[in-house]
Structure formats: structure tokens, C-alpha cells
Amino acid sequence: MIQGTNPIYSAPKSLGLTEAFKKLQNIVYVGTHLDETAKMANLIASEHHSLENWGDAEVQKGVLSLQQPTIEPLNKTRSFEDSLLSWAQLAEKTSGGLSGETWYSYLENRWKNIYSQNRGQSLASGDFAEFWFKIKQEGVFNISTGRNSDSAARNFNLAALSTIKKSKASDYEFVSYETVGLRDGSLANVSWLQEFSDPVSRISWDNYLCVSPKTASKENLKDGQVVVFKVGDTEKELPVFIQPGQHDNVLAVAIGYGRTAAGKVANGVGVAIMDLASTDQNYFVHSGMPVTIKKTNKFIPLANVQGHNYMEGRQIVVxxxxxxxxKAPDKVVHRHKIMSMWDKIEYKTYKWAMSIxxxxxxxxxxxxxxxxxxxxxxxxxxxxxxxxxxxxxxxxxxxxxxxxxxxxxxxxxxxxxxxxxxxxxxxxxxxxxxxxxxxxxxxxxxxxxxxxxxxxxxxxxxxxxxxxxxxxxxxxxxxxxxxxxxxxxxxxxxxxxxxxxxxxxxxxxxxxxxxxxxxxxxxxxxxxxxxxxxxxxxxxxxxxxxxxxxxxxxxxxxxxxxxxxxxxxxxxxxxxxxxxxxxxxxxxxxxxxxxxxxx
Amino acid sequence: MIKREPLIWGKKTYKDITDDICSLVENFPGVPYFITLLTANGVFAFYLCVLAAIVLTGMGLMGVNSPVGWGTDIVTFVFWIGIGHAGTLISAILFLFRQKWRMSIARSAEAMTVFAVMTAGLFPILHTGRPWLAYWLLPYPNQRGPLWVNFRSPLIWDVFAVSTYATVSIVFWYVGLVPDLATIRDRAKNIWRKKIYGILSLGWRGTGRNWNHYEMVYMLLAGLSTPLVLSVHSIVSFDFAVAQLPGWHTTIFPPYFVAGAIFSGFGMVVTLMVIIREVVPLYKHYVTLNHMENMNKIIMSTGMMVGYAYGSEFFIAWYSGSSYEQYAFVNRAFGPYWWAYWIMVSCNVFIPQLFWFKKVRRCIPAMFVISIFVNIGMWFERYVITVTSLHRDFLPANWGMFKMTFYDIGAVVGSFGMFFTFFLLYIRTLPGISMAEVKPVLNVSREEGDKINVLA
Incomplete structure (x- = not known):
């Protein structure tokens, strides 16, 4: 059973997951979209979107939060939790305390426990009905004893970072990164995110091989020129983007692209990169692998909304x-002497303004x-x-x-x-x-x-x-x-x-x-x-x-x-x-x- | 005593003139004419399809974008409006200055003006996002408040300028046609022809009173049109000059645009006259090499005025000390659109210099080629002004490029189809040379003219 993840898209190819999946007799997929993994499943239980579902979370130790649906379910879906409950009830007809429970009543019961443990504190001053009403209104129940650095609900595994080895086999090192817009690509079918122009490159609707200006001139590469790059045994094709400020020995590509079953918007946009990762001592290594490149004569134009990269000496960003x-904060901006042919406008009520x-x-x-x-x-x-x-x-x-x-x-x-x-x-x-x-x-x-x-x-x-x-x-x-x-x-x-x-x-x-x-x-x-x-x-x-x-x-x-x-x-x-x-x-x-x- | 060169060549009597000029209207045209007309019609029909596609789908079919909000439509609009200027100059200013050589070319030049303004007039309407609401640019009492136009906008001035220009040109042209229409009416053997030309000639009888009124009206209209020669293109230039965009915001624009308009207009007149002279050899007696030479002189001199403006723009950009302005002009000549700039300078400034040579001025193939170059150059002048100023303005992050699409090219090419359709229809339905005006300039002694027979 798979829920909330899309391993066919995101797992390294070397793991052989697709082949392994084919050998399985039953795959139950629970999710909101018919994605790459769902397509491998023989049973699909479509679940609520998180905006249609109840839930709760502990953001930080002692900061409890309740998630409420903001919309009636658009389609005939069932929350994953309800599915689990009803399957459990079907499995053990004898009812081990789960009979008749829905996800909502289960959740309410859980918050009854929280209430009884913390009775009298902040929101829990009255009876449960009042508490339940208030928590739905406020969304957060704060019973933390103050903030400190290790109060996170889960620990970050620092050890994962130390095992990355520096490659020596090639001139270039491969780096894959998440973009600000698409992240891991799970929401790639949202056109807002695809059209979001990357804060640094300002490109949208594509991933590309970032190279430094020096490397570009050394390899004689131009913006948009398609190159074949090889990581491990896999070859992929992407257009080049010359990224000022990048390290000369690094070739970087964004992940989150190259979806094949995300939907109308994301399918076929860019190239999937996560499958290039290697598996090393039970970790997935997404960066630091040696990479080689081969030029082609093809060009793919990149949609870059930044017309020009430099200010040409104009006073734009000061x-x-x-x-x-x-020393002299008032001397930083060159202020102009202005003679105006316009009358000054008088605003009698409000005068809206913004400062950034x-x-x-x-x-x-x-x-x-x-x-x-x-x-x-x-x-x-x-x-x-x-x-x-x-x-x-x-x-x-x-x-x-x-x-x-x-x-x-x-x-x-x-x-x-x-x-x-x-x-x-x-x-x-x-x-x-x-x-x-x-x-x-x-x-x-x-x-x-x-x-x-x-x-x-x-x-x-x-x-x-x-x-x-x-x-x-x-x-x-x-x-x-x-x-x-x-x-x-x-x-x-x-x-x-x-x-x-x-x-x-x-x-x-x-x-x-x-x-x-x-x-x-x-x-x-x-x-x-x-x-x-x-x-x-x-x-x-x-x-x-x-x-x-x-x-x-x-x-x-x-x-x-x-x-x-x-x-x-x-x-x-x-x-x-x-x-x-x-x-x-x-x-x-x-x-x-x-x-x-x-x- | 030095005799003037006669204005009309060949042994022409008054009757010859009438016969020659009416022959085009009275004889049924041959196959070559219909082939030409159908070709022009085909291009016109294609043009209508292009325009329909743009109106039904959206301006996005054309190359205009952000930051280049104006493109082919505005470029071609200014181009056609400019073409029209020679007609008004010939018919009005040269009339007031008693330039007798204008008589034989005035009619066709005026026709050219009318058709060019009609062709031009479509563009500003079609370049809007919602052309079906373009009538909102007209100030008229309405039930929306009433909501008036913004009189501060140069586009409104443009509406006034172009519509006034179109009205006055058409009236002027038509008034000039009246005596000639009456001639055709009087010669007509077919009842329908008699009726149609009879209505069009407004009951002209050719009496002394008729002539007296006619000449008074003609002179008044010439006086009315004269300021229009200067005002229309000045106001068209305000569309650019009043904006604060570097490359547009220059005070030299009004005279520069007027000179350019006359320049391009005469270029077009020469092109058309060369074609007419070849297709209708009879016209060589009326539109003589002297006429052509005179026009070539005007082309050369206005071409140099335009060249002076190009130079002056660079000087002012440097002299102003405004870095935006300086960048705009350096970018014009050496930026990504350098080719457009140098096509413009070559066609408008360098190539017309050939007219310093009398041989070139009087050589029909040479002047034909040069006049085509002038037309190309003047289209590119508007392209350079519109596109290169917009594509790189104040904030470098906004810079962009403009690429013409199929629809842009369709609109430019198609507009020629519209223009030539009208012009070809005109040349066989209305007298292409003013009989009434040509007859008075026939040489009285007629000795000089007798010796020259261009057809021999």
C-alpha cells in the first residue's frame, strides 16, 4: 500500500523499483492524483485533498495544531484515515475498539484525551465542547513550555550529510537542487508554480543544466544549447544555462521536472533528474557524482523573463x-533636483502607499x-x-x-x-x-x-x-x-x-x-x-x-x-x-x- | 529669350488631351489590367482574412508584446499616413505657389493620398485590443455618464488629425474632379454611364459662374489643406514625442516627421507614375521626364532633411547628458536592431544622393529602384523609432525583443493589396490626369513641344 509518496518518479533508477513493482500481485495506491506510481497500482483509493480533510499536527513540541477542511470534497473521495479505519474494521470483523468509528470521531476522541490531560490550560479552561469550538476557531493549542533548539517534533539526521564523497573521476561534479517554485515536483501540475520565474535564473517552464560562465566559454557552450550529460550509466539531454556566480566545476540541474503522469500542465516539462541518484550505504546520493558532457547542435530556448542582467550603471537597486x-546614510542615494510642471495632488481622505x-x-x-x-x-x-x-x-x-x-x-x-x-x-x-x-x-x-x-x-x-x-x-x-x-x-x-x-x-x-x-x-x-x-x-x-x-x-x-x-x-x-x-x-x-x- | 520647357509633350490639341485622358475611362480594360486587379484583389482578400483572424483571436497573434507594445500596426499606419502627404503637398502647396508642373500629377497624387489614408486608417483601429469599441475614441455625447475622451492624450489628437485630413483630402480631390466628371458625362454614349457620371458631376454646366465658383472653392480648399500638410504628421509624431520614452521624447519629431512624410510620399508618387507611364504610354506626354526630375529633386532634398534629423538626434542625445537617451541611440545604431537602422539610413540618406546626377534623375529604371528603396527605408524608419525605443527602456530587467509573426507580415503585405485595389479601380473609372487643369498649361506657341515626341 502506497500513500503520500511517488517512488516511481522520485526513487533512483538503480533501485529497480519499476521492475520490482511489476512482480507484486497487489498494489493499493491511496492518493489525490493518478500519478506515476498510481499508474502501477491495481487498486486506487482516491483520497481527500488536505483542504478537504481533517487532521492534526504537532509543529513543535507542545504546539498542537488542528487541521480542518475548508471546502466540501469536490469529488467522491474518502480520507486516507477513513479508508484505513474501514479496512481495519473489515479485516477484523470482531471490532477491536474501532467499530463504528469514523476519522472525525477518532480525531475528536484524540483531542478529548488532549483536553483531559491539559484541562485548565489556556483554551482548555471550560468544558470539552467549548474547547473543541475554540480550537476549531484558533487552530493552535499552545502548551509548550517555551522554545528551545531541540524542541522540534523530529530530529534532523546530520549524519546524512557527512557520507557524501567528493568525486575525482571527472572534471565536473553533478549537483541536483530543488527550485524555490517546484521543490520536489509533487505539485508540478500547478501552472502557477511552473510559470513562477526562478529567483536567480528567472527562467520558468524548464529545467536546464547550469554551468558557470568560465566553464561555458571553456566548453564553448551557449545559452539554450542542448548538451548530453552522463551521470553513472544514464545519459540525459538538457539545454545549458550560463549561471553567473556558479562554481566552475559544478554542473547543476533542478529536480521536480520531467513528470510523466502529473497532469496536463507538468507532463513533459523538463527532464526528470531524481532517478540519477545513486544508492550509497542506504542513502540516496543526489549530488556530488561525476558527470561528463557532450555538446549537440540543438538549441532549446529558455523562457527567461529577465531582459538583461545588469543595471548598466543606472540607479535602480541602490x-x-x-x-x-x-558614515553618511543620506549620501547613498543620488537625489535629483526636480522641477515639476504638475500641480501637487491633494489627497483629502487617504493616500495609499507602499514601501519595500x-x-x-x-x-x-x-x-x-x-x-x-x-x-x-x-x-x-x-x-x-x-x-x-x-x-x-x-x-x-x-x-x-x-x-x-x-x-x-x-x-x-x-x-x-x-x-x-x-x-x-x-x-x-x-x-x-x-x-x-x-x-x-x-x-x-x-x-x-x-x-x-x-x-x-x-x-x-x-x-x-x-x-x-x-x-x-x-x-x-x-x-x-x-x-x-x-x-x-x-x-x-x-x-x-x-x-x-x-x-x-x-x-x-x-x-x-x-x-x-x-x-x-x-x-x-x-x-x-x-x-x-x-x-x-x-x-x-x-x-x-x-x-x-x-x-x-x-x-x-x-x-x-x-x-x-x-x-x-x-x-x-x-x-x-x-x-x-x-x-x-x-x-x-x-x-x-x-x-x-x-x- | 529663354523659353520654358513645355509641360506637355507631343503635338497635343485640346481635343487630344480630352481623348487621351478619357480613353482610359471609356475603353474596356484589357486582360493585363484584370490580371493585375485580380492579383491586388487576392492580396486584399488575404489581408481581410489576416485582420479577421487577429480580431477574432486576439492581438497576441502579432509580434507585439511587453515591452514592445506597439509594432507592425503602428509602423505601417505611420508609413501609409506619410505616403499620403505628397498628394496634399502637390495639390495644395504647389497650387498656392503656382507650380504649373503639378497639374498633370496632382490628380493621381491626390488619389494616392485618399487611398493611403484609408489604408492607414484601418491600422490604429485594428491595433487596439478591442477594435469593436474603437469608436470610444470619438468625443460624442453618450449615455455613459456622459463619458468623454481624454483630451490630453496624443492619440485623441491623432483621431482629429487623421479624420480631418481624410475628410479634407477627399473633398479636395472630389471638387477637383467635378469638371472632368462632367466631360465624361457629356461624352458618354451609354445611359448608365451618363447617369452615374451625371450625378457625380453635380450638375456642372461649364458656365462662367460655375468656373468662378469652382476656382474659388478650389483655392480655399488648397488654403485649408496647406496647414494639414504640416499638422497631420506633426500630430502623428506627437504619439511618440509626447511620451517620455527615450528615443521618442524629442522635440525634433514634428519637422522630422513632416519631411519624412513628404519624402516617402514623393517616393510613392514616383513609383506609381513610373508604373502608369509604362502601362499607359500615352501618359508620357503628360507626366514627362521633367515632372519626374522635379519630384526626384524633392526626394533628394527631403531625404537630406531626414538625414539631418538622424544626425541631430544623436547630437542631442549626447548633448542632453541623459544616459537613457544616449543608450537608446547607441542601441539603435549598434544594438540588436542595427540592421534595421542601417537599412533606414542607407535607403533614406545614402541612396537618394544618386539624384545629384542629372542622368540618374532622368533615368526611369534608376528612379524606380530608388523610389522603392525610399519606400522601404521609410517603413524601416518607423520600425526603428517604434521598436528600438521600446525594446530597451529604463529598467534593464524589462528589456525584450520584437519578432514579426506571419500575421505581422500579412498585415503589411495585405495593406498594399488594399491600396492597389483602390488605385487600380480609380485609374479606370476616373480621369487619372486633370483635363481641366492640364489644358490651361498647354504651351500657346507650341514650337518647343512639337519637336519632342517621346513615343517615336
Whole structure:
């Protein structure tokens, strides 16, 4: 019986699992998808998705959590636990205490025990019914005695790391890695994750053989050139990607691709890598094997949304050394003298603004997915990404700083700047993009005729155009859509709205509760999801608001300030704890940053 | 006493002129004409299919993307609008300056203007994401609020400029046609022909009063059209110049665009006239080598103005001290689209320099080839301006490339099908040379003209 794992896809080929499976008489597969392993099974018990199921967990010692279903099961499925219970009951008709139990009642009983052991503590102050109600509301029952390093529920096996041997048989060492988006590939059929552009390479919809620039020139390899590489006895073909900053002797490939039975989206995307692992003293070794490569003359274009890798001496992502920051924090950003032909806009009610701290941002891209799910942003696929048809409202620009052999990497989350003097607003012939009284640059979809002039005139290039109709999602995929946000028609422009629907719903909530609206209640989707709390959003009219304080900060600057767009999204420059910046002084025009890649 | 070169060659009487010019309208066309017409029709039909596919499926079929939001459609729109300019210049400005050599080419140049503007007019509508709502660009009282257009947007100015231009051009052209239409009516032997041309000639009787009014209206319309020669392409250039994009945001654009438009327009007139002269040898008496030479002189001089603008852009980019601007121009000439830039410079600046030589100016095959190069060069000028500025702007992370697809090429090629369909229909249904205007410039002494017989 197999549940919750997909060994036919993920286990090393040398294990011979496929052959072994064929010899088995009965394989029962419990899972949510008809994946590679399920296809080998003769009995499949389709189970609930975790969002449809009950469960519990102990995240840390003493931190108990209850998992509740958030949706009625979409299909006729049964939870794995219910399956186990009913099979057990069938097996031993005599009922060993399990008769008549469902997974829910079993779980409730278990929490009755927890309740009786911890009666009186925090949530367990009243009777069980009250406790059960409260735990369902809160989700967490904390009876830990304080946090310490070894209080994890399970131990990490450090010994596993020490057994990796360094290879000497070849010039190159093979490394396989998980990408931030796809991880092990179990969720590869989610198109959001496939289209998620890798924080470093910024490529989506493929895995590729990463080589360092030096190795690429030594082996005479070009971006996208297909190579055959051999690990152990297995040969595989992948396009090359030249990755600045990579070790010269390492060839790296992401795992999680090359699914054959994940579904419409993931099947055939990239090449499976996990089966290359060798088995060594009961461990799977995924990295460190010797690898040899052979060039071919084929090319596979890689969908890279980063147009150019270097800032070309422009003031885009500003960095400072710690020393420089301590000495003269106000001298780091080159501030421009600005003469304006525009009147200053007065905002009588609220003035929404956002500040992003480049010091905190790690470029993980969680905000981009949060935005995608919040705002019904479609994915377009590799073919259209290659044509420059990405739809993301929030994206993270990545630049290299300094020598391509060993560059620093900087990130800049980019969304609509909601400029006070918005270049897009003046050029729209039908006034479909206008300034709201609260400082938000609003896009009126049903007024837009799609001249795309606004996008041309946007210096930040954050506007996205519906090149095709992306609205006809088949059931049940339509359930992925957020009902609060309009689905956009073919031929109209769209872009970040500062989550204006969230502002509206908080205002409605305030009216319903007959109280004053609090600007600080509003959190944008990107802000909410940012694990580093790099994004601050709020009302600029309130001098006490967090964002007002951020804007007063010495590190705060506007991107392309010299254009006098007066953006409402501003950045706080990055301070590096190093003696020198790899790119040199910022407003000096660094000569090193010329050798970037052009798409 | 130095005699002027006669404007009309061959031993022509007033009757000859009428017969010559009406012959095209009155005789049933031969097989070669129909083959040409059907070819043009075929390309036109193909064009309609391409446009239908784009409207039904989406703009994504074309090469436009992010960051290059404008592509082939806008490039070809500006190209065709520019083509139209020679017609207005010939019919209006040269008329006001009493340039008599304009008489025999004015009609066809004006027709070219009208058809070029019609061809051009489709593009801005079709490049929108929702062309079925393109009428929202017109300011009219409506039940949506009423919701008005954004008068600050250069695209709105463009709507006014192009629609005014189209209206005035058509009226001007039509008013000029009236006496000639009456001639055809009077010569008609077929009742239907008499009726149709009779209605079109608006009851023209050829009285002194008729002529008096006609000439007054014609001059007023010429006066009205004259500013349009300058204004239309100035406003088209505002689409670019008013934006803040490096490579677009330049004050030189209005004069530069006007010069380029006249340049390309005369290129097209020369192309068409060479073809007409070959297909209808009779026209060689009316559109003489002197006419062609005059136009070639204009091509060369406007070509140099355009060349000056190219140079000036680089100087200003350097002089401005704006690094974005500097990068945009270096990227234009030496970036990934260097080939487009150098096609443009070669075709527009270098090749027309051949017209310094009188022999080249008067050599029909040479001027035909050069005029085609001018047309190619001017299409690429708009391509360079639109695409190379957009593809690399302020933030390097957004840089991208523009690749034309089948649909882009279909739209460009197909638009020629539309233009030539109209032009071919015109040449056999309306008098291609203005009889009423040519007759007054017939040499009175007629000695010089008698000696030259181009057909011999």
C-alpha cells in the first residue's frame, strides 16, 4: 500500500523499483492524483485533498495544531484515515475498539484525551465542547513550555550529510537542487508554480543544466544549447544555462521536472533528474557524482523573463556598505533636483502607499504567487513567455552586481508604482486609467479599448495586456478565481491595483460594524505573504502610519525619481555588511557591468 | 529669350488631351489590367482574412508584446499616413505657389493620398485590443455618464488629425474632379454611364459662374489643406514625442516627421507614375521626364532633411547628458536592431544622393529602384523609432525583443493589396490626369513641344 509518496518518479533508477513493482500481485495506491506510481497500482483509493480533510499536527513540541477542511470534497473521495479505519474494521470483523468509528470521531476522541490531560490550560479552561469550538476557531493549542533548539517534533539526521564523497573521476561534479517554485515536483501540475520565474535564473517552464560562465566559454557552450550529460550509466539531454556566480566545476540541474503522469500542465516539462541518484550505504546520493558532457547542435530556448542582467550603471537597486551607511546614510542615494510642471495632488481622505525594504527582501517570490492567486492572474505558458507575454502584476527583478564570475545578486520587487504624476494616465485616449482620490492609479477594464499606449509610456513596464482570452477556465478550475476581483477580458490592460478590493471590503466591514474605518487593517496580498515583512502598506495621510514612517526613513528612495513620476511605491536601499560593493560606487558608472546576457 | 520647357509633350490639341485622358475611362480594360486587379484583389482578400483572424483571436497573434507594445500596426499606419502627404503637398502647396508642373500629377497624387489614408486608417483601429469599441475614441455625447475622451492624450489628437485630413483630402480631390466628371458625362454614349457620371458631376454646366465658383472653392480648399500638410504628421509624431520614452521624447519629431512624410510620399508618387507611364504610354506626354526630375529633386532634398534629423538626434542625445537617451541611440545604431537602422539610413540618406546626377534623375529604371528603396527605408524608419525605443527602456530587467509573426507580415503585405485595389479601380473609372487643369498649361506657341515626341 502506497500513500503520500511517488517512488516511481522520485526513487533512483538503480533501485529497480519499476521492475520490482511489476512482480507484486497487489498494489493499493491511496492518493489525490493518478500519478506515476498510481499508474502501477491495481487498486486506487482516491483520497481527500488536505483542504478537504481533517487532521492534526504537532509543529513543535507542545504546539498542537488542528487541521480542518475548508471546502466540501469536490469529488467522491474518502480520507486516507477513513479508508484505513474501514479496512481495519473489515479485516477484523470482531471490532477491536474501532467499530463504528469514523476519522472525525477518532480525531475528536484524540483531542478529548488532549483536553483531559491539559484541562485548565489556556483554551482548555471550560468544558470539552467549548474547547473543541475554540480550537476549531484558533487552530493552535499552545502548551509548550517555551522554545528551545531541540524542541522540534523530529530530529534532523546530520549524519546524512557527512557520507557524501567528493568525486575525482571527472572534471565536473553533478549537483541536483530543488527550485524555490517546484521543490520536489509533487505539485508540478500547478501552472502557477511552473510559470513562477526562478529567483536567480528567472527562467520558468524548464529545467536546464547550469554551468558557470568560465566553464561555458571553456566548453564553448551557449545559452539554450542542448548538451548530453552522463551521470553513472544514464545519459540525459538538457539545454545549458550560463549561471553567473556558479562554481566552475559544478554542473547543476533542478529536480521536480520531467513528470510523466502529473497532469496536463507538468507532463513533459523538463527532464526528470531524481532517478540519477545513486544508492550509497542506504542513502540516496543526489549530488556530488561525476558527470561528463557532450555538446549537440540543438538549441532549446529558455523562457527567461529577465531582459538583461545588469543595471548598466543606472540607479535602480541602490546598495551601500555598512560603513558608508554609518558614515553618511543620506549620501547613498543620488537625489535629483526636480522641477515639476504638475500641480501637487491633494489627497483629502487617504493616500495609499507602499514601501519595500530591499534589505529584507530575499527575492523568494512568495509575493508574486500571492498576487497571482489573489488577483486572478492567468498563466500563459512557455511559448508565450518567450514572446514576452507574461501577465504577472508583481514581479521580482534580479540584477547581478559586479564580475559575472562572482557577482552579488540584488532583488527588486516591482509592481505598479501608483505614481502621482502617472505617465500612463495622461496618454490613455479613453480615460480608462485614472487617479483615484486616494492616490491609487485605477484601471477601468470595461472602458479600456487596448491601445497599449499606457504600457509604452510606463517607465517601470508593470502593465500587462490580455493578448488572448484567458477567461474560459473549465470547471472545476474556475473555483481558483477570487470572486472579489474582476476577470479581465481579452484586449484590455491590467496591472497591480494595490489590492483595492481589500481596501473596499475593509471599508464595508467598518460600515457594517458601525465603526470608523482603520487604514491599518488593510493588508495587500503581497504584504501579507511576505515572509520577511519587507513590504509595508498603508495610509500616507496618517503621519503615524507605518508607511509614513518608512517614507521618512533615510534609506527611502523613489525608483527613476528623475522622471518626476512621484511613485507611491518606494524602496529602502540595501545595506551590505561588507567592506566593498562588488559593483563599485552607485552613481559612479561601473565598467564591470557590461558583460550581461541579452535576451 | 529663354523659353520654358513645355509641360506637355507631343503635338497635343485640346481635343487630344480630352481623348487621351478619357480613353482610359471609356475603353474596356484589357486582360493585363484584370490580371493585375485580380492579383491586388487576392492580396486584399488575404489581408481581410489576416485582420479577421487577429480580431477574432486576439492581438497576441502579432509580434507585439511587453515591452514592445506597439509594432507592425503602428509602423505601417505611420508609413501609409506619410505616403499620403505628397498628394496634399502637390495639390495644395504647389497650387498656392503656382507650380504649373503639378497639374498633370496632382490628380493621381491626390488619389494616392485618399487611398493611403484609408489604408492607414484601418491600422490604429485594428491595433487596439478591442477594435469593436474603437469608436470610444470619438468625443460624442453618450449615455455613459456622459463619458468623454481624454483630451490630453496624443492619440485623441491623432483621431482629429487623421479624420480631418481624410475628410479634407477627399473633398479636395472630389471638387477637383467635378469638371472632368462632367466631360465624361457629356461624352458618354451609354445611359448608365451618363447617369452615374451625371450625378457625380453635380450638375456642372461649364458656365462662367460655375468656373468662378469652382476656382474659388478650389483655392480655399488648397488654403485649408496647406496647414494639414504640416499638422497631420506633426500630430502623428506627437504619439511618440509626447511620451517620455527615450528615443521618442524629442522635440525634433514634428519637422522630422513632416519631411519624412513628404519624402516617402514623393517616393510613392514616383513609383506609381513610373508604373502608369509604362502601362499607359500615352501618359508620357503628360507626366514627362521633367515632372519626374522635379519630384526626384524633392526626394533628394527631403531625404537630406531626414538625414539631418538622424544626425541631430544623436547630437542631442549626447548633448542632453541623459544616459537613457544616449543608450537608446547607441542601441539603435549598434544594438540588436542595427540592421534595421542601417537599412533606414542607407535607403533614406545614402541612396537618394544618386539624384545629384542629372542622368540618374532622368533615368526611369534608376528612379524606380530608388523610389522603392525610399519606400522601404521609410517603413524601416518607423520600425526603428517604434521598436528600438521600446525594446530597451529604463529598467534593464524589462528589456525584450520584437519578432514579426506571419500575421505581422500579412498585415503589411495585405495593406498594399488594399491600396492597389483602390488605385487600380480609380485609374479606370476616373480621369487619372486633370483635363481641366492640364489644358490651361498647354504651351500657346507650341514650337518647343512639337519637336519632342517621346513615343517615336
Amino acid at each position: 546598495e551601500s556598505t555598512l560603513e558608508q551607511f554609518k 525594504d530591499l534589505n529584507s527582501c530575499t527575492g523568494c517570490g512568495t509575493c508574486t504567487i500571492a498576487c497571482q492567486s489573489e488577483n486572478n492572474i492567468p498563466t500563459v505558458g512557455k511559448k508565450y513567455l518567450l514572446q514576452g507575454r507574461e501577465m504577472t502584476w508583481m514581479r521580482i527583478d534580479r540584477y547581478y552586481v559586479g564580475n559575472p564570475e562572482d557577482p552579488d545578486t540584488v532583488y527588486q520587487p516591482m509592481a505598479c508604482m501608483h505614481c502621482d504624476n502617472a505617465p500612463c494616465e495622461t496618454v490613455c485616449p479613453v480615460a480608462a486609467t485614472t487617479h483615484s482620490e486616494e492616490g491609487i492609479n485605477e484601471m477601468t477594464y470595461n472602458r479600456c479599448v487596448g491601445t497599449r499606449y499606457c504600457a509604452n509610456n510606463c517607465p517601470y513596464k508593470v502593465r500587462r495586456f490580455n493578448w488572448f482570452s484567458y477567461t474560459n477556465l473549465q470547471s472545476p478550475l474556475h473555483m481558483v478565481l477570487n470572486p472579489e476581483v474582476t476577470v479581465r477580458h481579452r484586449g484590455v490592460m491590467e496591472k497591480c491595483t494595490f489590492c483595492v478590493h481589500r481596501i473596499k471590503s475593509k471599508k464595508i466591514e467598518a460600515i457594517a460594524q458601525a465603526r470608523e474605518f482603520r487604514a491599518k487593517d488593510v493588508k495587500t496580498a503581497c504584504q501579507q505573504s511576505c515572509p520577511a515583512d519587507a513590504i509595508v502598506f498603508g495610509d500616507m495621510n496618517d503621519p503615524e502610519s507605518e508607511v509614513s514612517k518608512e517614507f521618512q526613513d533615510v534609506r527611502n528612495y523613489s525608483l527613476l525619481e528623475e522622471l518626476n513620476t512621484v511613485p507611491a511605491l518606494r524602496y529602502k536601499y540595501k545595506v551590505r555588511n561588507s567592506e566593498q560593493l562588488k559593483g563599485g560606487d552607485h552613481h559612479g558608472h561601473d565598467s564591470q557591468s557590461k558583460g550581461g546576457e541579452h535576451s
